[in-house]
Amino acid sequence: MLKRIESYYDAVPRSAARAEDFGPLTLFVQEGTGWPYYARPALGHEGAVPVAAVEKVRARQRELGVPEAFEWVAETSPGLRAAVEATGLTVHEHPLMVLEGEPLAVPDPEGVTVRLVGADDAALETAVAAPYAAFGAEPAPGSTAQVARRLAAGLTRLAAAFDAAGTALAAGQHQPVGAVSEVVGVGTVPAARRRGLGLAVTAALVADARAHGTELVFLTASDADVARLYGRLGFRTVATALIAEA
Secondary structure: OHHHHHHHHHHHHHHOEEEEEEOOEEEEEEOOOOOOOOEEEOOOOOOOOOHHHHHHHHHHHHHHOOOOEEEEEOOOOOOHHHHHHHOOOEEEEEEEEEEOOOOOOOOOOOOOEEEEEOOOOOOHHHHHHHHHHHOOOOOOOOHHHHHHHHHHHOOOEEEEEEOOOOOEEEEEEEEEEOOEEEEEEEEEOHHHOOOOHHHHHHHHHHHHHHHOOOOEEEEEOOOHHHHHHHHOOOEEEEEEEEEEEO
16 A cells, blocks of 8 residues: 555656656656655665765755755555655654545535636636645635646546535645545634535545545545644545655
């Protein structure tokens, strides 16, 4: 299972980023608008990662003007954490969760409509904006157009919870690659939290993934409390996702 996830992690950024080789590490560099990418272990690399390799990647990230960030799975690449921390980066731990069996049913939130959003949907802009608002940010220029292109190409699937006025209160995506997909970017605007909207959006994404033949659905929870919520859908923790940043 972790090998399949590792192959997915190497494949999914390549649809919107170029990969630069740094021996035991691969740096993904964003092309176009959207969230910036990160460095991660090169696919198939085993064993320790020299501190010098991490420093070379960080120097390249500074040269490009992108965040000095690394993402990896602790159990798959146990030799990376010490090297990353030796360069002064802080490492954060997050539960890596996999859906076990069929998703469990969750209550439908009152007063909202949860549905998939397509590339030509009039509500696309508000659906793209909702997760940004969840983290106190504004979408970067061109974000809606980029998501529309990915939706049209089948690279991304988007679900959102809308109020009666058609404004998205929560939204998220899953990104299929073959028979594997990750649920990402689920966020609820601050005024609509604690209503189960994020869980309902995740349930819609999972149902869509299963309907399109996805065998392995996974996600990374921000912390143990959020992991317990995802557990209500049938996700279980199988490993630890590590994120390091300056």
